[in-house]
Amino acid sequence: MELIDNLVLGFSVALTIQNILYCLLGTILGTLVGVLPGLGPLATIAMLLPISFGLEPTTALILLAGIYYGAQYGGSTTAILVNLPGETSAVVTALDGYQMARQGRAGEALMVAALGSFFAGTVGTLLIAAFAPSLSEMALRFGPAEYFALMVLGLIAAVVLAHGSVIKAIAMIIVGLLLGLVGTDVTSGDARFTFGSSHLADGIDFVVVAMGLFGIAEVISNVAGPEEERKVLGKLGLWKLSKEDFRRAAPAAVRGTFLGSILGILPGGGAVLGSFSSYMLEKKLSRTPQAFGKGAIEGVAGPEAANNAGAQTSFIPMLTLGLPSNGVMALMIGALTIHNIQPGPGVMSSNPSLFWGLIASMWVGNLLLVILNLPLIGVWIKLLTVRYRLLYPAIVVLCCIGVFSVNNSEFHVLLMALFGVLGYVFTKLECEPAPLLLGFVLGPMMEENLRRAMSLAKGDPSVFVTRPLSLVLLLVAAGLLVMMLAPAVARRREQAFEESHEA
Amino acid sequence: MSTFKRFTRSFIGAGLLAAGLVAPLMAAAETYPDKPIRMIVPTAPAGGNDFMARIIGQKLQERLGKPVVVENKTGAGGTIGTDFVAKAKPDGYTILFGYIATHGINPAMSKLPYDAVRDFAPITQVAEAQTVIVVNPSVPVNSLQELITLAKAKPGTLNYASAGKGTLPHIAGELFKQLTGTDIGYVHYKGSSPAATDTLAGHTQIMFGSLVTAISHIKAGKLKALAVTGSKRSPLLPDVPTVSEAGLQGFEVAQWYGLFAPANTPKAIIDKLNQETIEVLKNPEVATKFAEQGADVVTGSPADFGRLVEAEIARWSEVSKKANITADY
Numbered sequence A: 001m002e003l004i005d006n007l008v009l010g011f012s013v014a015l016t017i018q019n020i021l022y023c024l025l026g027t028i029l030g031t032l033v034g035v036l037p038g039l040g041p042l043a044t045i046a047m048l049l050p051i052s053f054g055l056e057p058t059t060a061l062i063l064l065a066g067i068y069y070g071a072q073y074g075g076s077t078t079a080i081l082v083n084l085p086g087e088t089s090a091v092v093t094a095l096d097g098y099q100m101a102r103q104g105r106a107g108e109a110l111m112v113a114a115l116g117s118f119f120a121g122t123v124g125t126l127l128i129a130a131f132a133p134s135l136s137e138m139a140l141r142f143g144p145a146e147y148f149a150l151m152v153l154g155l156i157a158a159v160v161l162a163h164g165s166v167i168k169a170i171a172m173i174i175v176g177l178l179l180g181l182v183g184t185d186v187t188s189g190d191a192r193f194t195f196g197s198s199h200l201a202d203g204i205d206f207v208v209v210a211m212g213l214f215g216i217a218e219v220i221s222n223v224a225g226p227e228e229e230r231k232v233l234g235k236l237g238l239w240k241l242s243k244e245d246f247r248r249a250a251p252a253a254v255r256g257t258f259l260g261s262i263l264g265i266l267p268g269g270g271a272v273l274g275s276f277s278s279y280m281l282e283k284k285l286s287r288t289p290q291a292f293g294k295g296a297i298e299g300v301a302g303p304e305a306a307n308n309a310g311a312q313t314s315f316i317p318m319l320t321l322g323l324p325s326n327g328v329m330a331l332m333i334g335a336l337t338i339h340n341i342q343p344g345p346g347v348m349s350s351n352p353s354l355f356w357g358l359i360a361s362m363w364v365g366n367l368l369l370v371i372l373n374l375p376l377i378g379v380w381i382k383l384l385t386v387r388y389r390l391l392y393p394a395i396v397v398l399c400c401i402g403v404f405s406v407n408n409s410e411f412h413v414l415l416m417a418l419f420g421v422l423g424y425v426f427t428k429l430e431c432e433p434a435p436l437l438l439g440f441v442l443g444p445m446m447e448e449n450l451r452r453a454m455s456l457a458k459g460d461p462s463v464f465v466t467r468p469l470s471l472v473l474l475l476v477a478a479g480l481l482v483m484m485l486a487p488a489v490a491r492r493r494e495q496a497f498e499e500s501h502e503a
Numbered sequence B: 001m002s003t004f005k006r007f008t009r010s011f012i013g014a015g016l017l018a019a020g021l022v023a024p025l026m027a028a029a030e031t032y033p034d035k036p037i038r039m040i041v042p043t044a045p046a047g048g049n050d051f052m053a054r055i056i057g058q059k060l061q062e063r064l065g066k067p068v069v070v071e072n073k074t075g076a077g078g079t080i081g082t083d084f085v086a087k088a089k090p091d092g093y094t095i096l097f098g099y100i101a102t103h104g105i106n107p108a109m110s111k112l113p114y115d116a117v118r119d120f121a122p123i124t125q126v127a128e129a130q131t132v133i134v135v136n137p138s139v140p141v142n143s144l145q146e147l148i149t150l151a152k153a154k155p156g157t158l159n160y161a162s163a164g165k166g167t168l169p170h171i172a173g174e175l176f177k178q179l180t181g182t183d184i185g186y187v188h189y190k191g192s193s194p195a196a197t198d199t200l201a202g203h204t205q206i207m208f209g210s211l212v213t214a215i216s217h218i219k220a221g222k223l224k225a226l227a228v229t230g231s232k233r234s235p236l237l238p239d240v241p242t243v244s245e246a247g248l249q250g251f252e253v254a255q256w257y258g259l260f261a262p263a264n265t266p267k268a269i270i271d272k273l274n275q276e277t278i279e280v281l282k283n284p285e286v287a288t289k290f291a292e293q294g295a296d297v298v299t300g301s302p303a304d305f306g307r308l309v310e311a312e313i314a315r316w317s318e319v320s321k322k323a324n325i326t327a328d329y
Helices: A002-014 A017-035 A041-052 A057-082 A088-102 A106-139 A144-161 A166-181 A206-224 A227-234 A243-265 A270-285 A298-313 A315-321 A327-338 A352-384 A388-407 A410-428 A433-456 A468-502 B002-020 B023-031 B048-064 B076-086 B100-109 B144-153 B168-180 B192-201 B211-219 B267-282 B284-292 B302-323
Strands: B037-041 B068-072 B094-099 B120-135 B159-162 B185-188 B206-210 B224-228 B254-262 B295-297
Touching (some): A002 A017, A002 A106, A017 A057, A017 A352, A041 A388, A057 A088, A057 A298, A057 A327, A088 A270, A088 A433, A106 A243, A144 A433, A206 A410, A206 A433, A243 A270, A243 A298, A315 A327, A315 B192, A433 B185, B037 B076, B048 B094, B048 B284, B076 B100, B076 B254, B100 B168, B120 B144, B120 B168, B120 B302, B144 B224, B159 B192, B168 B185, B168 B206, B168 B302, B192 B211, B206 B211, B254 B302
Antiparallel strands (some): B120 B295
């Protein structure tokens, strides 16, 4: 039983006092930066990297990894409590999590997020331990054509995120796609919609848009209304998960774990799709899809599990191929090279104690997070009883610090303010920002991969249907589109029929 | 030795000049540094550049007795951080960790908010790193000549992965095509990691990548190394020939790095920074750490570095003009 031997080796490394302490430190720090809006793991890890130079490579990596998944936990806390998603994945959590909080069910939402994440983390760890090498080989089959098809599927699914008008959702996705165009075009190198400013040359940062549209806009809306309205938030409900909650949340978390694990493996950034696709799946499977967006517990459990599972499995391409699937993984690779370990296929055989130690520490870290977070739920809820006029200046300041930390640039802080105003306008127009954000994230990836696939195929578009994986994904997308349109078509036909009767 | 002479000479020169004309600046130079120095890195944290800058910064701080704070100001292919230093006060308290992109390739092909030559006072080159030509193992060639023969026999079927328009892996690929007269397609990626991913997977066949990115894959047999682009073989890959050994002349390409101050920084300060940085780089511990990043220590006088910058801009201007590459930042 090689797997067991490997895990024993891993736990013997992860369970040394020093490594447990650094793991704990990492998860505490991660939770903290995750809770502070905008201040993400990327900035924190970048700041702490020099400190990690002095540590053993394994310990350094355990610390940094702890910050990463700790922040995933913490990020959902602010998304649920104050509608402030710090990362792409938390956008989905905010949809139903914040609604639950508004109904006085913040405790349940936080608890289901913590338990769902722990379950997903455990499964993710086992998946990495058992299948990392073979999974990474599979991930390499995902070429530009497959990524394009995957993004098409994601965008069509984005419509499901909206619980109001479909037309408005589509419009918001398109606004998101347009915003995603800003910046240097990867293929031609031309600057698009930058107005000659080099600050826009790399496009608009996700954190800027998310903090503006969600955080700042929410503050404006709340301040615009009378203060009494907020009292409902402060209700200290009993936050025990009922049997009914559990029955609805558990299968959602299992499905979310599955989806998130698979998408997290893709080195080209499939992980961002995890929580979105889980949300979509739950809404489609639910017998009460109309409850989504109004505080459905499945809408928190599924995406949170997917997000955390993806966070774990995104270590697979990093550890086995030396390929980062996101900015945090790129920093980890940097941390490894600093210790003269070349991340790549060799790590597992040349540094088995590092490889398995890190994997075992992920599970330890997830356990620590649950132990840490469950008692904290009470504290977080108390935070909601703080008067809003005291809370919102803090939210605004933290948003500014968070956005500034992304690029050390004050330009982005101003841009966030602009998106805040825009977000308020959207709220007044009853347009939801979540589909916009998904369009914003997926659009550029879709365009890039489309053009890359086309230049690899010398301009032959049949590449998308001759590659089997791409074909399957496109067919699923087409099926989804039909499923969404069919009821509308049927209804219109019914209406036409009735009208012709009346005539 | 020559450095020392030049240093003494310029020191005397600066002294004479300062005595007559710029006494206050001279006073500043004598007490320099009396507050922390900011070293701007225009690329992302934890990258090779950042790592080298932090090693130099840390050792420089020990020698100068004042903190040297490394700060990442990223964006627009290095332009944001570089422009920041170009417009900083020329007092020696803001310096730049520049490299081939900010002071070689970008000025050759883009309209930039700064002038790489006029807006900067070079301090010294600090290192250079080799590029390696790799192919996916499925490509049926075992030498650079075989690759050229294959590309000529089947024009337009091979593709190389570029780390983005105007990056070294791109422009080196264009230079390769111009020198060998081959027809190879290119595909742009956002950075060298995704470019390496698709070369590993065989979606693209060739990459002109940095040694650091490629080395573990070469050792694992996932990429075939055909040649290194320096004038000497790399100690990391002693069996891989240089390009000229492999029969391709004029393709020496190195990623180089160095320190710059804003133009009009007092010469005495530039010379002090030059001398102290060279001392730092003589430390064998520093050389070992650079070697782990695939880089060799290279130092010289400010004037040497200035000449390298001008020669590189001229070289890449010609390549990009022939290949018709331009980009805006």
